[in-house]
Amino acid sequence: MLTTIEKIIHLKKVPLFENLTGELLVALSNISYEKEFKKNDIIFKQDIASYELYVIVSGKVEVFRENNAEKHTVHTFFSTEYFGEMALLEDMPRSLSAIAIEDTLCLVIPKEPFLDLMNEEPSIAIEIIKLLGKRLREVNLRLK
Numbered sequence: 001m002l003t004t005i006e007k008i009i010h011l012k013k014v015p016l017f018e019n020l021t022g023e024l025l026v027a028l029s030n031i032s033y034e035k036e037f038k039k040n041d042i043i044f045k046q047d048i049a050s051y052e053l054y055v056i057v058s059g060k061v062e063v064f065r066e067n068n069a070e071k072h073t074v075h076t077f078f079s080t081e082y083f084g085e086m087a088l089l090e091d092m093p094r095s096l097s098a099i100a101i102e103d104t105l106c107l108v109i110p111k112e113p114f115l116d117l118m119n120e121e122p123s124i125a126i127e128i129i130k131l132l133g134k135r136l137r138e139v140n141l142r143l144k
Contacts, residue, residue: 002057004026011032014055014082027117028117031109032107033108035108036104036105039101039103041099043100047093050094051088051112053084053108054098054108055108057106058104058105060078060100061076061098064096065095066097074096076101085131
């Protein structure tokens with residue numbers, strides 16, 4: 001089990017949270033919890049609602065889309081990366097599935113406590129907006 005300090009160290013390595021103050025990192029670590037996934041465990045499934053962001057402490061996760069029983073890998077995430085952030089911002093089913101492709105430990109950040117924290121501290125919202133802008137730009141470049 002990770003201590004609060006260890007959680008903070010891992011969260012600080014994540015680009016989304018690297019500019020947060022120590023106080024905010026403590027608050028974020030307090031609302032997060034650890035979850036272990038074994039190799040080939042499904043973390044979440046496409047078209048099913050779930051409301052968490054995942055920060056990878058160790059391991060590797062693949063996100064993919066399923067179309068007509070075909071699996072299309074979208075991205076592979078590694079330690080210090082995060083995935084599932086759109087679930088914090090919208091009330092829609094997941095657009096992708098995620099699977100642990102090796103034993104993986106994640107810090108899980110649930111939606112409601114995260115939104116409460118974001119309402120208290122606008123700098124978190126600003127980081128999310130920057131993230132969305134970056135992701136939109138990446139999609140636009142891929143479409144060209």
